[in-house]
Amino acid sequence: MTxxxxxxxxxxxxxxxxxxxxxxxxxxELQLTQASVSELVRRLEEEYGLVLFSRGSRRLSxxxxxxxxxxxxxxxxxxxxxxxxxxxxxxGLTGGVATFGVMRNAEYYLLSDLAQxxxxxxxxxxxxxxxxxxxxxxxAVASGELEAGIVVLPVGVTGLDVRPLLRDEVVMVTREPExxxxxxxxxxxxxxxxxLYDAHYGWDEPTRRQVMQRAQSAGVTLKPIxxxxxxxxxxxxxxxxxxxxxxxxxxxxxxxxxxGLHLIPFEEPVFDTIASITRDAGILSPASRQLxxxxxxxxxxxxS
Numbered sequence: 001m002t003x004x005x006x007x008x009x010x011x012x013x014x015x016x017x018x019x020x021x022x023x024x025x026x027x028x029e030l031q032l033t034q035a036s037v038s039e040l041v042r043r044l045e046e047e048y049g050l051v052l053f054s055r056g057s058r059r060l061s062x063x064x065x066x067x068x069x070x071x072x073x074x075x076x077x078x079x080x081x082x083x084x085x086x087x088x089x090x091x092g093l094t095g096g097v098a099t100f101g102v103m104r105n106a107e108y109y110l111l112s113d114l115a116q117x118x119x120x121x122x123x124x125x126x127x128x129x130x131x132x133x134x135x136x137x138x139x140a141v142a143s144g145e146l147e148a149g150i151v152v153l154p155v156g157v158t159g160l161d162v163r164p165l166l167r168d169e170v171v172m173v174t175r176e177p178e179x180x181x182x183x184x185x186x187x188x189x190x191x192x193x194x195x196l197y198d199a200h201y202g203w204d205e206p207t208r209r210q211v212m213q214r215a216q217s218a219g220v221t222l223k224p225i226x227x228x229x230x231x232x233x234x235x236x237x238x239x240x241x242x243x244x245x246x247x248x249x250x251x252x253x254x255x256x257x258x259x260g261l262h263l264i265p266f267e268e269p270v271f272d273t274i275a276s277i278t279r280d281a282g283i284l285s286p287a288s289r290q291l292x293x294x295x296x297x298x299x300x301x302x303x304s
Contacts, residue, residue: 005047006044006047008076008077008080009040010040010041010043010044011044011073011076011077012030012077013026013030013032013036013037013040013041013044014040014041014044014052014066014069014073015070015073015074015077016029016030016037017037017041017053017060018053018060018062018066018070021059021060021061022059022060023037023038023041023060041053048065050063050065051063051065051066052065052066052069053066096125096126096285096286096287097125097126097127097128097285097287098118098125098126098127098128098147098285098287098288098290098291099128099130099145099146099147099148099288100127100128100129100130100146100147100148100149100150100288100291100292100295101129101130101131101132101136101137101140101141101146101148101149101150101151102114102129102130102131102132102137102149102150102295103131103132103133103134103137103149103150103151103152103274104131104132104133104134104198104231105231105248105250105251106131106150107254108248108250108251108253108254109150109168109250109274109298109299109302109303110298110299110301110302111150111295111298111299113298114129114291114294114295114298115127115129117294117298118290118291118294121290121294122287122290125287127291130146130149133198133200133201133205134151134152134153134155134205134206135155135156135157135201135204135205135206137149137150137151137155137277138151138155138156138157138160138277139157141157141160141277141278141279142157142158142159142160142279144279144282147278147279147282147284147285147288147292148276148277148278148284148288148289148291148292149276149277150165150274150275150276150277150295150299151206151274151275151277152206152207152272152273152274152275153206153272153273153274153275154206154209154210155206155277156204159279159280160277160278160279160280161277161278161279161280161281161282162275162276162277163275163276163277163296164273164274164275165274165275165276165296165299165300165303166273166274166299166300166303167271167272167273167274168248168249168250168271168272168274168303169248169249169265169269169270169271169272170207170210170211170246170247170248170249170266170270170271170272171246171247171248171249171252171263171264171265171266172184172244172245172246172263172264172265172266173235173238173244173245173246173247173252173261173262173263173264174238174244174261174262174264175238175239175241175244175260175261175262176241176244176262177262177264179192179244180244180264181264182264183264183265183266183267184246184264184265184266184267185218185267186214186215186217186218186220186267186268187218187219187220189211189214189215189218189220189222190215190218190220190221190222192243192244193225193242193243193244194222194223194224194225194243194244194245194246195224195225195226195227195228195234195237195238195242195243195244195245196208196224196226196227196228196234196245197227197228197229197230197231197233197234197245198229198231199227199228199229200229202227206272207246207247207248207270207272210270210272211246211270214266214268214270225242225243226242226243231245231247231251232256234247235247235251235257235258235261236258238258238261239258239260239261246270248272249263274299276292276295276296278292
């Protein structure tokens, strides 16, 4: 005999009949004919050779087989409905989660308003923003932990689709401009009292890596006198005359940038390249795709 596995329609008919106590009431609830509901249940019983309802009285009552099926049917129907609602919400941006990575200094590039702006447009979408160093953001996107992100290049991670968006010049920040003259030369970095941030990532940090390469091309080695975790801490130490640091120009335009400090360009300019990243050939969810698009728009608008 050919097997015909139970269908969702049969389970819905069974559930409604068990709840309402009659095929007629179940049919009204499901907006079907009484004959259709009765036939769906009959086929379910026939498939398994079991009787699910006692039909002798005015009200349907469950048999032991029906009692066994009832909670299972309710769970299966609820799971289906939840999956259906989740996927429809996900595709229509009336729900779902947007996962996105931003570099540590994102607020200097007007990305501090990203969550607020996105939430105003799509209030039912949950936002998960991970603010880390670009090194971690790139690794998280490559592994699939995050769907997309904004980073400073280079990140040294393969398997990414990288879209450069803008360049931001890196400058030396000092309280004593006479130490550098009109421009920072590679050989001058050897004896400079450097205060560097992103201590956890060290020379993997993209801006540090670029300046290190500049120093290496001049045949010198960088040896910072102080390392901190946050750029704001480094700038406060520079303000106190402890040494110098280098930052992107976006940081120097921030509201908390200390007054009285001088900006010295590199003799051969150094630039941070800000880029958006996704997994190579990866497919973004609708929510994350919209969040990425908004982030790119805000970055480009802020740089114009």
